[in-house]
Amino acid sequence: MKSLQLSNINLIVDTIIAGRYRIIIDEPSDKRISAAVLGQQISENSFFKGCVSATEAEVMITKDLNIEDLMTHLAKVKFKPDRRRKKYMLPVCFEEGIDWDDVEQQLSMDKEKVIKKLKQSDISIASFGFLPGFVYMSGLPTEIQCHRKSKPEARVPAGSFGLGGPYAGIYHIVSPGGWQIIGNCPVSLFNSDTFECPLKVNDRLVIQPITIDEHKILAAESMNIEMYQKR
Amino acid sequence: MSYLKVIKKGLYTSIQDAGRYGYAQYGIPQSGAMDSYSAKLAHKLVNNNQESALIECTYIPPVIEFHKNYIISLTGADMRWHINDFTVPRFTSLYVRKGSILKGSSAADGVRAYIAVQGELDVDMVLGSKSYYSGMSLGGFQGRLLEQGDQIKILGKRSKWSFKYIADEERPDLKSEKLIPITRGPEWHYLDQDAKASFISSKWTISSQSDRMAALLLGHKINLKIDLNMPSVPVFPGIIQTPPNENPIVVLNDGQTSGGYPRAAIIPANSLSVFNQIRPLEPFRFFFVN
Numbered sequence: 001m002k003s004l005q006l007s008n009i010n011l012i013v014d015t016i017i018a019g020r021y022r023i024i025i026d027e028p029s030d031k032r033i034s035a036a037v038l039g040q041q042i043s044e045n046s047f048f049k050g051c052v053s054a055t056e057a058e059v060m061i062t063k064d065l066n067i068e069d070l071m072t073h074l075a076k077v078k079f080k081p082d083r084r085r086k087k088y089m090l091p092v093c094f095e096e097g098i099d100w101d102d103v104e105q106q107l108s109m110d111k112e113k114v115i116k117k118l119k120q121s122d123i124s125i126a127s128f129g130f131l132p133g134f135v136y137m138s139g140l141p142t143e144i145q146c147h148r149k150s151k152p153e154a155r156v157p158a159g160s161f162g163l164g165g166p167y168a169g170i171y172h173i174v175s176p177g178g179w180q181i182i183g184n185c186p187v188s189l190f191n192s193d194t195f196e197c198p199l200k201v202n203d204r205l206v207i208q209p210i211t212i213d214e215h216k217i218l219a220a221e222s223m224n225i226e227m228y229q230k231r
Numbered sequence: 232m233s234y235l236k237v238i239k240k241g242l243y244t245s246i247q248d249a250g251r252y253g254y255a256q257y258g259i260p261q262s263g264a265m266d267s268y269s270a271k272l273a274h275k276l277v278n279n280n281q282e283s284a285l286i287e288c289t290y291i292p293p294v295i296e297f298h299k300n301y302i303i304s305l306t307g308a309d310m311r312w313h314i315n316d317f318t319v320p321r322f323t324s325l326y327v328r329k330g331s332i333l334k335g336s337s338a339a340d341g342v343r344a345y346i347a348v349q350g351e352l353d354v355d356m357v358l359g360s361k362s363y364y365s366g367m368s369l370g371g372f373q374g375r376l377l378e379q380g381d382q383i384k385i386l387g388k389r390s391k392w393s394f395k396y397i398a399d400e401e402r403p404d405l406k407s408e409k410l411i412p413i414t415r416g417p418e419w420h421y422l423d424q425d426a427k428a429s430f431i432s433s434k435w436t437i438s439s440q441s442d443r444m445a446a447l448l449l450g451h452k453i454n455l456k457i458d459l460n461m462p463s464v465p466v467f468p469g470i471i472q473t474p475p476n477e478n479p480i481v482v483l484n485d486g487q488t489s490g491g492y493p494r495a496a497i498i499p500a501n502s503l504s505v506f507n508q509i510r511p512l513e514p515f516r517f518f519f520v521n
Binding site: 051 | 253416417461464469500
């Protein structure tokens with residue numbers, strides 16, 4: 001186990017198994033600095049491109065090298081925790097939600113109020129992963145956080161917008177899903193050829209409710225999230 | 232034209248290569264041949280690059296018709312292979328004539344068998360790999376498993392025939408009881424004493440519900456000594472997750488890239504080939520390595 005100071009945060013690095021390393025942040029002072037933010041910035045260093053996966057809790061590096069060489073290269077990463085966050089509009093059609101009854105009951109709040117709270121929340125990208133293209137979003141106020149389903153659905157549609165614990169999330173592909181589905185986003189967050197996402201961890205999202213007709217039009221246009229950046 | 236034709240699809244027959252790397256960050260698993268050791272041997276026998284694509288058969292093999300003369304090889308599980316009703320050996324190069332038909336029966340040992348053809352299977356490279364991944368209908372033959380009637384084009388010139396074989400001691404031993412090495416995972420200390428001991432003392436089997444994503448281990452339910460309240464962390468093939476008071480789960484090639492269960496132990500990458508040939512309900516044991 002080794003430690004390293006990057007910018008003003010302390011990292012703990014250790015070997016999980018040959019060629020796999022994990023990095024955790026030792027007592028972060030700033031709550032916005034999660035391992036997902038760190039992972040994103042490490043992956044932008046060309047030496048680590050394609051070798052990084054991260055959740056909010058931990059960064060994993062997959063590379064054939066010894067820990068001393070890893071530490072040398074990690075020390076060269078330019079870590080800027082205060083990088084400017086971009087802001088995007090995220091169109092969501094709440095008429096496409098299938099679990100509204102459950103959600104209204106669980107939160108003792110009607111649909112319109114939940115949508116209003118969502119619109120007003122400071123939502124940001126928390127991390128990616130779990131399933132292909134899944135996006136975790138943080139920033140939900142506690143009064144609209146709800147439980148995951150005790151039995152996951154076998155199949156939720158691509159673009160489903162759901163609530164699960166402290167997070168909101170978007171399912172990029174048709175997949176099994178245990179979150180409460182309250183809407184659908186017609187805009188793809190990923191480039192279909194390279195599977196890269198223009199959104200970065202910590203970027204902000206402003207939820208924009210849309211009608212069923214607008215959803216149809218946007219879905220048919222195969223719009224990309226980059227067109228929704230607010231400047 | 233140079234192609235293979237699928238006459239019968241088999242149980243779960245897909246095109247796989249060495250895997251799709253670099254997209255775990257966005258939740259895309261590595262996929263690739265489950266018994267990568269046998270896949271490499273298959274390519275070696277036909278002079279292919281080790282990263283090439285081949286056909287992975289699962290338990291019940293497909294029936295394949297060859298529309299040109301080819302050099303092929305058969306490795307992995309014993310599917311009791313026949314070409315035109317003549318028994319053919321595994322782990323050697325084979326010369327098949329145009330019009331020949333390859334068939335077999337359900338695996339006599341192991342689970343997964345490989346068919347390599349000299350040259351290149353002409354299917355799309357998706358995100359750097361030809362491996363089929365069911366979760367996103369990615370790669371493979373048009374984003375799916377092989378189906379009856381599919382014609383897989385073969386690119387590249389055939390080299391001169393030469394007989395090659397893999398020596399007995401280099402072939403995977405699929406018959407004896409398997410001993411699978413494990414190392415302690417990052418959350419090993421979450422397990423209570425009984426759970427720690429059970430990894431070594433138990434006889435384990437793999438549930439028949441297992442697939443390319445994960446293997447469910449039957450043998451001992453694992454108790455945790457602390458309440459489970461852990462955040463989601465990255466995982467990779469070989470990680471053994473232990474949900475509280477449940478059967479352990481081994482994350483495999485098509486598995487998720489993060490999870491919220493303790494990563495109690497890890498099967499090293501070079502031992503996954505052996506692990507992935509264990510049949511459902513076939514007993515095996517773990518032992519610790521450092």
